[in-house]
Amino acid sequence: MTPSFENLLVTGGCGFIGANFIRHLLHETGFSGRIVNLDLLTYAGNPENLAGVAEDFPDQYVFVHGDVADEATVEAVFDAHRVDAVCHLAAESHVDRSILSPEEFLRTNVTGTFRLLEAARRRGVRFHHVSTDEVYGSLVTGLATEQTPYRPASPYAASKAASDHLVRAYHATYGLFATISNCSNNFGPYQFPEKLIPLMILRALLGQELPVYGDGKNVRDWLHVTDHCRALWEVLVRGQAGETYNVGGGEQLDNLAVVRQICALVDEAAGPLASGPRENLVRFVPDRPGHDFRYALSVEKIRAELGVAPRETFEAALAKTVAWYLENPAWVARVESGEYREWIKANYEGREKGAS
Ligand code: NAD
Ligand code: TDX
Numbered sequence: 001m002t003p004s005f006e007n008l009l010v011t012g013g014c015g016f017i018g019a020n021f022i023r024h025l026l027h028e029t030g031f032s033g034r035i036v037n038l039d040l041l042t043y044a045g046n047p048e049n050l051a052g053v054a055e056d057f058p059d060q061y062v063f064v065h066g067d068v069a070d071e072a073t074v075e076a077v078f079d080a081h082r083v084d085a086v087c088h089l090a091a092e093s094h095v096d097r098s099i100l101s102p103e104e105f106l107r108t109n110v111t112g113t114f115r116l117l118e119a120a121r122r123r124g125v126r127f128h129h130v131s132t133d134e135v136y137g138s139l140v141t142g143l144a145t146e147q148t149p150y151r152p153a154s155p156y157a158a159s160k161a162a163s164d165h166l167v168r169a170y171h172a173t174y175g176l177f178a179t180i181s182n183c184s185n186n187f188g189p190y191q192f193p194e195k196l197i198p199l200m201i202l203r204a205l206l207g208q209e210l211p212v213y214g215d216g217k218n219v220r221d222w223l224h225v226t227d228h229c230r231a232l233w234e235v236l237v238r239g240q241a242g243e244t245y246n247v248g249g250g251e252q253l254d255n256l257a258v259v260r261q262i263c264a265l266v267d268e269a270a271g272p273l274a275s276g277p278r279e280n281l282v283r284f285v286p287d288r289p290g291h292d293f294r295y296a297l298s299v300e301k302i303r304a305e306l307g308v309a310p311r312e313t314f315e316a317a318l319a320k321t322v323a324w325y326l327e328n329p330a331w332v333a334r335v336e337s338g339e340y341r342e343w344i345k346a347n348y349e350g351r352e353k354g355a356s
Helices: 016-028 071-080 095-100 103-123 155-174 196-206 225-238 255-270 300-306 314-327 329-337 339-348
Strands: 007-011 034-039 061-065 085-088 126-132 178-183 185-187 210-213 219-224 244-247 251-254 282-285
Touching: 007 016, 016 034, 016 225, 034 071, 071 103, 085 103, 085 225, 095 155, 103 126, 103 155, 126 155, 126 225, 155 178, 178 225, 185 196, 185 225, 185 314, 196 210, 196 255, 196 314, 210 255, 219 225, 219 255, 219 314, 225 244, 225 300, 244 300, 251 255, 255 282, 255 314, 314 329, 329 339
Parallel strands: 007 034, 007 085, 034 061, 085 126, 126 178, 178 244, 185 219, 210 282
Antiparallel strands: 219 251
C-alpha cells in the first residue's frame, strides 16, 4: 500500500530501534519520500548506528540534532521539512536509569511527546507513538491485550503510560490521526549494551561475571527488532485512527534461560574459557526495585487487522544477534570506550541544535 505521506519525521532515529527502523524504511519498504531524523544524541544516540545512510540516500535522509521537548526546535522542524507524518521513538528507555534518575524520563517521554502532539495537531499531521508492554505492568497469568488496564511500576513505565494517555487524549479531543503500538522487549543489532541481551553477550565474550537480578525467573516476551520494524511500517501506513496495536514476539522466556542460551552461543563462537563454560559466570545479584515479574502480549489484533506476525524465532534470532556483536568489534569497541561520544562532540556540539 502506498503511504499517504511524503515527509516522515522519525524521532530518536540514532537509537537502537530508530536506526533499525530507518534502515528498514530505506532498504525494505520501497518508501520513496523523505525521512527527517530528529535526535538529541543522548548517551543512547549513536550516529554510527546509521553509518552510510546519509551518503547512500542523500535525497531521502536528513539528520537534525535537537530535543523533542524543545518547542522551538519541534516547530521549526515541522515547518522546515513540511512534515506530514510522525513516527515517535525518541525516549529515555532504560528502566534501571529511570530508578536512579527519573526526571529526564518525564521531560523527554512526557513533555517531548506533548510538544510533538501539539505540532502535529496544529498542522493535522498523522502521528504514530511507539510505546511499551511495560505500561500493562506485571502479569500473573495470561496475555495483555489492548484492553488490559494500565499498571506501570517503574518511573520509565509510568512516563510511557502518561505519554500513551496524552496521545489518546489528542485523538479524542482534537481528532488527531493518532495510533499507538505497545511492543515487548526488542533485541538485535545496534542495541546499547545496558540492556540484558547485548550486556550479557559482551560480558560473556570478555569472561566477565553475568549479573542476573533476583533469582532470574522474571519473564520477558522477546521480539526481534526487524519484526518490530515491519509492524511499525504497517501501522504507519494502514493503522486506523485512534487504535492501539500490541507488537510481541510470542516467545516468553525467563532471564536465566536467555542468559544460558547466550553463554552457549558465545562458547560455541569464541571457544570455551580456560575456567569452563561461560554459564559459570552467572551471578545472582540484588533484585531491581519494583521489578515486574512477567510480561506477555496478545498479538491477535495486529495479526487479524493488519496481517502482521513475527517471522523470527527467538533461538535463530538470538544466534544472529550474538554473531552480529562478534562480527562488529569496531562498533562495540567505540561504544564501550565512549569514543562514539567523541565523534558526536566533533560533529555536533557547538552547532546550534535544530539546525540540520
Ligand atoms: P534507545 O534508548 O536506544 O534510543 C533512544 C533515542 O532517543 C536515542 O537516539 C536518543 O538520543 C534519543 N533521544 C532521547 N532523548 C531525546 C530527546 N529529548 N530529543 C530527541 N531525541 C532524544 O531506545 P530504543 O530501545 O531504540 O527505544 C525506542 C522507543 O521504543 C522508545 O520510545 C522506547 O520506549 C520504545 N520501546 C523500546 C523497547 C526495547 O526493548 N528497546 C521495547 C518497547 C518499547
Ligand atoms: O544486568 C541485568 N540483569 C538482569 O537480570 C539487566 C540489565 C537486566 N536484567 C533483567 C531485568 C529484566 O527482567 O533482564 C530483564 C530485561 O531487562 P532490560 O534489558 O533492562 O529490559 P526491561 O527492563 O525488560 O525493559 C525493556 O523492554 C521494554 C526496555 O529497556 C524498555 O525500553 C522496553 O520498554
